[in-house]
Amino acid sequence: MTIGIEKLTVYAGRLRLDIPDLVAARDALDAAYVQTQLMCEQRSVYPPFEDAVTLAVNAAKAILTPEDLESIALLIVGTESAVDCGKPVSTWVHRLCGLKANCRNFEVKHACYGTTGALKMASAWLATQNDPTKKALIINSDLSRKFLNTPYEPTGGGCAVAMLVSQTPEILEFDLNRVGYWTSEISDTFRPTSKTEIFNGQISLYSYLDALDGAYQHYEKTIGSVDYDAAFKKHIYHAPFPGMPLQAHRNQLSGLGLSKKAAIANFEQKVSDSLVFAKRIGMAYGGSTFLNLLSLLNTAEDLQAGDEISIFAYGSGCQGEFYSGTIGENAIAQVRSLNLENTLAARHLLTVEDYENLELLREQSIDAQTWQREHPLIDKVYAAAYDGQELLVLESVQDYQRSYQWS
The missing domain is CATH 3.40.47.10 (Thiolase/Chalcone synthase)
Known part of the structure; x- marks a missing residue:
C-alpha cells in the first residue's frame, strides 16, 4: 500500500x-x-x-x-x-x-x-x-x-x-516508519490570548536546532545510519522566517567538514528553491514545510519523480519531526499547473x-x-x-x- x-x-x-x-x-x-x-x-x-x-x-x-x-x-x-x-x-x-x-x-x-x-x-x-x-x-x-x-x-x-x-x-509518498521525532516542553513562541503572539527569539532558535538534532538522531536510530548529503536530493526545513533553513542546514552539515563557503553552496543547491514562496508570503506556521514543498516542485530544475527528499517540521512548545519522502510521478506537472x-x-x-x-x-x-x-x-x-x-x-x-x- x-x-x-x-x-x-x-x-x-x-x-x-x-x-x-x-x-x-x-x-x-x-x-x-x-x-x-x-x-x-x-x-x-x-x-x-x-x-x-x-x-x-x-x-x-x-x-x-x-x-x-x-x-x-x-x-x-x-x-x-x-x-x-x-x-x-x-x-x-x-x-x-x-x-x-x-x-x-x-x-x-x-x-x-x-x-x-x-x-x-x-x-x-x-x-x-x-x-x-x-x-x-x-x-x-x-x-x-x-x-x-x-x-x-x-x-x-x-x-x-x-x-x-x-x-x-x-x-x-512516504513510509510511516521512516521517521524520527523529539519533544521538550519550552515556552519559546506562544499565543497566550487570541490577539497576542509572543516571540522569544534566541530561545526559539536554539530549541529549533535542538529539536532538529534530536529528531534526526532518532531517525537514524530508527532506520540506520544515513549519509545526509548523499541520501537526499533536496531538503525542506520549517521556515519561521526564510533565513532559518540556512542555519538549520549548516547545522546538519557541521559534521561533514565543509567550509562556510561550501556549506552555503550546498544550501543554494539543495534548499534555496524551497524558499521562493516563503520569501513572498511570510510566516506559513504549520503549513511551512508544505508551502516549501510547493516552492521546491515549482522552482527546482534538477528534481524529478522518484527523488528522495528530507523534511523537518518544528512547532514551538516544542515538537520536531524529521522524515523522508519520494517525489510522485505527477508532482511537478501538477504543482506548476497551479500558476x-x-x-x-x-x-x-x-x-x-x-x-x-x-x-x-x-x-x-x-x-x-x-x-x-x-x-x-x-x-x-x-x-x-x-x-x-x-x-x-x-x-x-x-x-x-x-x-x-x-x-
Missing part, C-alpha cells in the same frame, strides 16, 4: 506588502539584516473579512473535485488562529466545501507542528482502510497577529495550505499606511461580539482585490455568530 499527498495547494490571500517599503518606513529595521538574514521580500496581508475559516476554505476549494468530495471521510484542520475556543474551524470547512455527512472532522493545535501531526494521523488512518478510494483532507490555516513596530514585523503574514491525502500519492507565481504576483500591493490600518482594524475584529464589514478602507481593498473573485469572506458577526458569503 502506498500512502501520501495526492494534491497540494496554497491560498495566500489577495493583498501584499513589499518588505523594502516597510523597512524604509521603520528606522529600527536594518535593511541588510532583513534582506540577508531574515530573507524577507514580501508578505501577505489580510483584511478583517479574512480569517482562519476563509483561508482554509479558499485553499481547499481550489483542489477538490466532486469525486474527491465523495471520497473524503476525514477532515483535520491545524491552526493556532482559531476563531472560536469550542467550535472547530473544520466544521465551517466541512459545510462550505460541501463534504458528505459521513466524515470525521476536528481541529488540532501544536503551534507550527500541528498539521504535520495531522498528516501523519491521517496517513495512519488510511493504512487501516480496506477501501482504497477513501481520502483525507488536511489543511493548515494561520495568519499572524499585529506585529507593528516590532523586530519581527517583516516576518508576519500567513496562508492556508490544503492537501488531499490518499493511497494515490501523486505529489509525495502559483502568477497568483502571488496578482496580489494587490498595499501602501505601508494602508497595511498598518488594516492590521489595527483586524485586531479590533478579533473576539468581537458584533462586527460588520463596513469601513472605507475595508470597502476599498474589497473592491480592489476581492469583488467578483468568488472567494469566501466574512460578512458579519452577530452575537458571536459568524456569517460568511462568496465575494
